[in-house]
Amino acid sequence: MARRTIQKYRCFRGHRRSISRKKSHSSTNFGQRNYSLYVNRVLKEVVPQRGMSYRTLDFMNTLINDIFDRIAEEAHHLMHFRKRCTLTPEDIQKAVYMLLPEQLAKYAVTFGSEAVHRFVSS
Numbered sequence: 775m776a777r778r779t780i781q782k783y784r785c786f787r788g789h790r791r792s793i794s795r796k797k798s799h800s801s802t803n804f805g806q807r808n809y810s811l812y813v814n815r816v817l818k819e820v821v822p823q824r825g826m827s828y829r830t831l832d833f834m835n836t837l838i839n840d841i842f843d844r845i846a847e848e849a850h851h852l853m854h855f856r857k858r859c860t861l862t863p864e865d866i867q868k869a870v871y872m873l874l875p876e877q878l879a880k881y882a883v884t885f886g887s888e889a890v891h892r893f894v895s896s
Contacts, residue, residue, distance in 0.1 A: 806839070807835075807838075807839055807842070808835060809834070809835050809838045809839075810831040810832070810834070810835050813826070813831060813834050813835070813838075814826065814831065841873075844873055845866065845869045845870055845873060846869075848869035848872055848873055849861055849865040849866045849868075849869040852865045852868055852869060853865050863887075863890065866886075867883050867886075867887075870882050870883055870886075871883070
């Protein structure tokens with residue numbers, strides 16, 4: 775296992791010793807989500823005879839992650855603007871309306887609200 779030594783020293787009853795920690799492998803991939811499986815499933819529902827290359831799936835995954843991050847960041851700004859500590863569905867809906875074109879935002883909010891309603895009722 776790779777170990778790295780932190781240059782800071784912790785005093786313990788007058789003695790100085792270095793702190794060493796194991797390098798976490800999960801911290802390098804934090805925040806990277808993979809939606810390729812779901813994109814493939816939706817594509818097969820819509821057009822069963824078609825498929826996607828790995829490059830296209832990777833591009834779609836990057837696109838979805840980028841839009842997700844933008845919406846989350848804008849909703850975070852709206853939450854702070856309203857001086858709230860809790861992110862509400864209204865913040866997310868307003869962020870979607872601000873970032874996406876009008877018709878696409880309307881569909882996204884409608885389908886998102888329906889999905890949340892189905893999740894809560896099940």
